[in-house]
Amino acid sequence: MIAQEMVQPSFFMRSGVRMSQFGDFYIFKFTDELQSRFEELLGKNKQDLLTKEERAELDGISELSRIFTFINAQLAAQAKWCPTQLENLYDNEPDSSASIATPQNT
Known part of the structure; x- marks a missing residue:
């Protein structure tokens, strides 16, 4: 593991995070302000213009985004509308898979 300097993700929790209803449950999202800042920093990063502090x-913010993605995926998996297994999506669909075998020249 490589050590790196970063602003602790918890720093953004108080003012940069909101809950948003999504179906029957809530997910974590960035506020509009934090999302704009994130996009601004990503743009500067693409141009290789970030200062050490901005990096x-x-x-x-990137770490917080990864954390939210994981938590939100867990919440979605627990929601009644979201099947926990992909096979459940296709229970009533006809099997359209095909197996193709190519004879070998002997």
Whole structure:
């Protein structure tokens, strides 16, 4: 593991996070302000214009985004509308798969 400087993701929790209803449950999202800042930093990163402090900020926001993606996926998996197995999506669909074998020349 490589050590790196980053703003702690918890720093953004108080002012940069909101809950948003999604179906029958809530997910974690960035506020509009934090999302805009994230996009600004990503743009500067693409142009290789980040300062050391901005790099630490971008790394912290990116880590928080990964955490939210994981948590939100767990919440979605627990929701009644979201099947936990992909096979459940196709229970009533006809089997359209095909197996093709190519004879070998002997």
